[in-house]
Amino acid sequence: MSEKNGLQKEIERKFRRFLLANELRQTPERFAILKAIYSIEGYFTIDFLQDIMQERRFPVSSSTLYKTTRLLVQANLLIQHPFNLATPVFERIEYNKPKSYQICNNCHKITRIVGKEMSDGLKAYRPRFFSVNHRVAYVYGTCPICQREMNKKIKKLEKQNNIKI
Amino acid sequence: MSEKNGLQKEIERKFRRFLLANELRQTPERFAILKAIYSIEGYFTIDFLQDIMQERRFPVSSSTLYKTTRLLVQANLLIQHPFNLATPVFERIEYNKPKSYQICNNCHKITRIVGKEMSDGLKAYRPRFFSVNHRVAYVYGTCPICQREMNKKIKKLEKQNNIKI
DNA sequence: GTCAGTGCAAACTTTTTGCAACTAC
DNA sequence: GTAGTTGCAAAAAGTTTGCACTGAC
Numbered sequence: 001m002s003e004k005n006g007l008q009k010e011i012e013r014k015f016r017r018f019l020l021a022n023e024l025r026q027t028p029e030r031f032a033i034l035k036a037i038y039s040i041e042g043y044f045t046i047d048f049l050q051d052i053m054q055e056r057r058f059p060v061s062s063s064t065l066y067k068t069t070r071l072l073v074q075a076n077l078l079i080q081h082p083f084n085l086a087t088p089v090f091e092r093i094e095y096n097k098p099k100s101y102q103i104c105n106n107c108h109k110i111t112r113i114v115g116k117e118m119s120d121g122l123k124a125y126r127p128r129f130f131s132v133n134h135r136v137a138y139v140y141g142t143c144p145i146c147q148r149e150m151n152k153k154i155k156k157l158e159k160q161n162n163i164k165i
Numbered sequence: 166m167s168e169k170n171g172l173q174k175e176i177e178r179k180f181r182r183f184l185l186a187n188e189l190r191q192t193p194e195r196f197a198i199l200k201a202i203y204s205i206e207g208y209f210t211i212d213f214l215q216d217i218m219q220e221r222r223f224p225v226s227s228s229t230l231y232k233t234t235r236l237l238v239q240a241n242l243l244i245q246h247p248f249n250l251a252t253p254v255f256e257r258i259e260y261n262k263p264k265s266y267q268i269c270n271n272c273h274k275i276t277r278i279v280g281k282e283m284s285d286g287l288k289a290y291r292p293r294f295f296s297v298n299h300r301v302a303y304v305y306g307t308c309p310i311c312q313r314e315m316n317k318k319i320k321k322l323e324k325q326n327n328i329k330i
Numbered sequence: 331g332t333c334a335g336t337g338c339a340a341a342c343t344t345t346t347t348g349c350a351a352c353t354a355c
Numbered sequence: 356g357t358a359g360t361t362g363c364a365a366a367a368a369g370t371t372t373g374c375a376c377t378g379a380c
Binding site for chain 2: 016017020021070073074075076079080081082084093100102104105106113115117118120121122123124125126127129130131132133134135136137138139140141142143144147150153154157165
């Protein structure tokens with residue numbers, strides 16, 4: 001069995017356990033949605049997910065999508081990002097693999113942070129009485145392009161009005 | 166001048182700079198909202214903020230609140246949390262003071278993480294070409310109470326149906 | 331004086347809910 | 356067979372927008 005299939009099975013098992021423990025039913029819709037979500041590499045919105053389901057010849061209503069995504073968040077298989085875009089952005093969770101993002105609050109550009117410092121930093125926290133599933137970090141600030149533009153504008157204003165801002 | 170007033174002045178200055186740089190006007194509403202937000206210690210929703218403004222004898226319309234909170238997020242003075250509750254949850258930002266939260270996805274209990282490991286861990290990441298304003302981390306998982314309940318339920322089901330889940 | 335900001339109400343979008351048909355258990 | 360799930364349409368909630376008035380610059 002390939003690595004990918006093994007992971008898929010593990011995820012399905014996790015969801016099955018969750019459904020059983022909460023006395024919820026194992027419907028084809030729920031597993032089809034789970035599978036579709038894990039086929040999406042990056043971020044996605046509810047609308048996009050519905051398109052994917054359509055493409056996969058497994059159309060589902062948006063009420064089902066809303067309910068199922070909520071279940072998956074509860075089951076620690078899905079995350080909803082605080083990107084404050086027009087619509088909520090979701091992303092699959094890979095167990096115990098910390099994820100970090102750098103967000104420019106000016107141009108709203110989001111960059112994934114790679115490299116060990118951040119993921120090691122996140123793993124440094126080991127709670128004694130809490131079973132950790134996944135860790136996510138967001139670093140907010142200003143990207144170099146926006147930084148330069150803002151400085152230029154401020155300087156221009158200071159010169160124009162002969163003031164110190 | 167007290168520490169608190171100094172901080173307040175610094176925050177107002179930051180907002181003023183932001184408004185100037187973006188050629189936006191310095192209205193009383195904007196500064197009153199900023200002040201109200203920084204008077205709230207924990208999380209808040211738009212509705213709650215509107216109540217606060219009412220109490221402070223500075224009623225503002227919700228359209229103004231939506232517009233101003235968006236500006237404050239852009240100005241790196243406010244953050245919107247990904248708690249997936251009924252309504253979006255906001256919180257003021259304290260510059261360069263990392264914040265972390267532990268979230269039980271089962272009972273939705275949110276706990277602030279205190280202690281050095283996490284904040285030091287977050288500070289370990291120092292991007293070379295990005296001006297960091299603030300860092301936030303979320304640790305998702307299951308709290309001890311929910312953990313125990315889930316285990317109990319799973320065991321009961323396994324016994325009942327003589328299966329291994 | 332000009333033009334951006336505010337408040338109101340209406341419009342719009344997103345999400346939830348009630349109900350009949352269906353299906354996992 | 357029973358009770359949870361789905362899909363549809365309607366309702367509710369959250370957010371944005373158009374417009375007249377106000378006030379920052």
